[in-house]
Amino acid sequence: MATQAKKTQVSMTVNGEPVEGFVEPRTLLVHFIRENLSLTGTHIGCETTHCGACTIDLNGLSVKSCTIFAVQADDSEITTVEGMANADGTLSALQEGFRQMHGLQCGFCTPGMIMRGHRLLQENPNPTEEEIRFGIAGNLCRCTGYQNIVRAIQYAAAKINGVDFQEAAE
């Protein structure tokens, strides 16, 4: 019979702030973020590591937080969608791209898409459409058909690189 294991302390930096908490070892990182830290922008869509709605940035890599235990992330640096806006509270280029290009509908996949798009642009500031599609293939969207998500990331890339992005969602 299952017995509740002893809770252990974890501490990490989330969106630039040091946080800590007591968790069971089996506590999934996504639950730690959502329940203990009340950062509910990170979503749960499939629980089998397919949909990517729970994507966060962990030590500079985008990962699916439904398939990592909070204890594994002890001592790590995490960014969630709540940490993505500019310092003055305005939307980042990527967030703005999603709005301008209509890259979201129900909004449920959006935080994961933005976290993945963010890391993709860090690694490849000038991705082609193919590279974007391949780069976001770990994130499922049921609403948009991805075409405008691709444009949103292209918009952000253009803006970050200081060039004009002409194409608008028709």
Next chain:
Amino acid sequence: MNDMAPTREQREAKLEGMGCKRKRVEDIRFTQGKGQYVDDVKLPGMLHGDFVRSPYAHARVKSINTEKALKVPGVLAVLTAQDLKGVNLAWMPTLAGDVQMVLADGKVLFQNQEVAFVVATDRYTADDGINAVEVEYEQLEPQIDPFTAMDPGAPVLREDLAGKTSGAHGPRKHHNHVFEWTVGDKDLTEAAFSKAEVTIKETISYHRTHPSPLETCQCLCSFDRVKGELTIYGTFQAPHVVRTVVALIAKIPEHKIHVIAPDIGGGFGNKVGVYPGYICAAVASIVTGKPVKWVEDRIENLTSTSFARDYHMTTEIAATKEGRVTGLRVHVLADHGAFDACADPSKWPAGFFNIVTGSYDFPVAHLAVDGVYTNKAPGGVAYRCSFRVTEAAYCIERAMDILAQKLGMDPAELRLKNFIRPEQFPYQSALGWEYDSGDYHTAMKQMMEKVDYAGLRKEQAAKREAFKRGETREIMGLGVSFFTEIVGAGPSKNCDILGIAMFDSCEIRLHPTGAGIARVGTKSQGQGHETTWAQIIATEIGIPADDIMVEEGNTDTAPYGLGTYGSRSTPVAGAAIAMAARKIKAKAQMIAAYKLEVHEDDLEWDIDGFRVKGLPEKTLSMKDICWVAYNAPPPGMEPGLEAVSYYDPPNMTYPFGAYLCVMEIDVDTGVYKIRRFYALDDCGTRINPMIIEGQVHGGLTEAFAIAMGQEIRYDDTGNVMTGSFMDFFIPTAVETPRWETDFTVTPSPHHPIGAKGVGESPNVGGVPCFSNAVNDAFSFLGSTHIQMPHDFWRNWQAAKALGVVGKER
């Protein structure tokens, strides 16, 4: 200094009214992770519920032992059917007039059926609890195949219906029969077939699938024992209906039930129905006095809440040898699973499947639908379509291609020959609908021109020759589809849900400074209502869309509405919004006449206010009228500026479209490539073209998934083979084709703003388009119909059956 008055263009632009690509209001919060979905809501002392589920498709429940589970620290209660019987909730009514077990009562009828509900302090402990519940089953023979469900020796599934020779929709022929539904003139149709020069007959199956929004179904129920009030946060596409149904079955006065649908992570029909999780969470909250949250996981979602389709359609067309259709006859075998939990308007056991005559002028038609029970999950929801319309569109569009093949005609030409002509609208169909408006020929020809249809056919002919010569292993298919949707349920004369008429509503309240709030009876799940509803108001009454807040989903504040599904929001609520706005405008005109000291008839509307005819400098803006309405209304007039409209539409609306898919299939692996997909949609007046395009992209992507592999498949013993996103096909950005969109505009003559609804058209038109492309690719090898879904291995099987596999060089 430039103190020039704004130009007309600037004033128009400032409104961001209808026709403009207004950026979405919702996106500000969603892009920052600040949406609030049900699972984001936390209440003090909240508990979590989780289900023990049946591993078997058909079994008797011999015993349920909850002792060990109750000993798990943190487990507070375990509900079983016995407990629910105490409050008369072991069974619940379905929207289709059947009843459904909330928790297994004596037996289980499908795999993953709800057996017991464990309530615990947190979701981890609840999961420990369900693993500690011991259930003893005695396996029974499962009935999986719908085609043998009404065999004499088929096992009895629904013991509760023993001896009941009729159900909610008339007589039952067999213990596994749900209903038979017939429409049309049988004799005239038979006569047409007996005289026909050419006939085709094919059983066309539309497999079982699932809407599977990215957010699963979930709720949070909180019963206040002191006040006797129940608050339910839930993923509800129709919150008011939930409130009324709860009032009827839980016997709580309706004003003491507060239903709140916060942000919803996609619905696609999955969130229309009422599920055991909602009932159990509510009962558990009443029992414990604490808030109880229920969140289904993805496996539970795919295997228990509301499948879609599962229609097997035997279809016959009669025609002349010149290709003029003279009759249509369809028999549908509908697999409903263990309970008939279709989310259709109550009088429509097969939804609006009688739109099956499609876009064609069939003089006569006859339709019969037989529903059967099997040991599969209940449901039958409209997955991104109006009720059973995607099944109907698939049926007729596939059948027209089969007829074209038999006649040796081009499928586009056959369609052009048989379309309802523009002058025939409003058109009375042989199966009882009155089509409001359409110009099918223009749409079809625009599609053919834009894609260079003739050129593609030439290329295909050359490729076929090359294939025959052994120069390529790829075959090319052109999928044509031309669909007519029927949306906007609906007129109270023919639509209700459990007796509730299917109107919708809007309440607009303008504030003294010229801003306002609109509350609507619909519920967005991604459609962007907060953005588009404000655009309608902006155009109607000249207040900028940015100054109108739109609110939905809270039954205490929103006027009663029937919710969002079946593309009904724009046809029904969109009309209510326009009508409420017009009431405000009428009052505003009286105020303006008083202030400008002219007769009302001497005023004319001009973008954002009234002006005196012939004296264009004498104006009063709507913004100023708002102030006057509150603070200095004409003598005898009530202060304030607000209006409510409940809109009962006079008819459905009938959006349509012409789609084309260019596909290539490698016969040695069955792997396909979508080379091109063009979609022309006519949804009448276009409120926000950006959102329309987004809806079309999404609907096409779902159509692509369904046609090319997405299914809920069972093995022979009733195990679900596609219970996670590993096996249930949700395409990623890599597999998803690029979409080309186009449009024509044929307004609805009976809708206040001429809009028809669009969200579901691409699914309705897309599925036959993909399937026709596959079938068209294989047709020159001698096949007439290959069943969906067209995943790689089935394509390979088709190629193999046609003798063309294994010749790769």
Next chain:
Amino acid sequence: MIPGPFTYHRPSSVSDAIKLLVDLGDEARPLAGGHSLIPMMKLRLATPEHLIDLQGVDGLKGITREDDNIVIGAMTTQHDLLASEVIASWLPVLRETALLIADPQIRYRGTIGGNVANGDPGNDMPALMMMLGASYRLEGPDGVRNEAATDFYQGAYFTSLEPGEILTAVSVPVPATGHGYAYEKLKRKIGDYATAAAAVILTMESCKVVTCAIGLTNLSETPLLAEKAAEAVIGTSLDEAALRNAAALAEEIMLPAADGRGPIEYRKSVGGIMVMRALKRAAARVG
């Protein structure tokens, strides 16, 4: 989908990890990237009482050339393989394969050690390792031993790993300069396991195959080395007859399961096609 309870351990050395595995016995499991194990735990198909997280163990990460071998630490991720110049230069077939594994997020977490050690027939790297003649460094209570990849796989999720042993590194002989390679993987979508996949490495001289090895993924309960098929193409110019013959010989040893990816007959047939295509693409790359 909640895992059962367990106790978490994060040793800092291989010897500590081995000691924990030995002391805790059957109820302990090592945890690398966790992207095979954690999903199983969430379904409670795996309920280990102890998890021994290897992320803190020194020296398990990294890619180095040691003489004629490329040595890859077990905790090296697929993403690390993709970023490695050593891999790009000497073992490009691993790069090609890593790109076909799962999706970006999973490649950041998934490790080569986890991929080759857990015995999942769907994993892509084991067939590559067999084809490349790789060996695994297994460290246990009785010391270190090296096991050839070809001897390691015994059944689905069943390997020659002894209780208490940890796979700490993979050692791959550097293939001949100018070799041709290809990994052909047919899958339903990104993130899926192979319906059928074939890995090929070969050398050619004067348009004739001199050496060749062929590995097969997800076409049996273990990864397969298609030895007869590989032998049969040696000396040929990979003309159509040779390709067909190789495919037929490879199909003879395939024993795939029927599942959502297709019936047995289909998976074998496309397995053969993958072999032919991999051979052709590998040959085109020789030089």
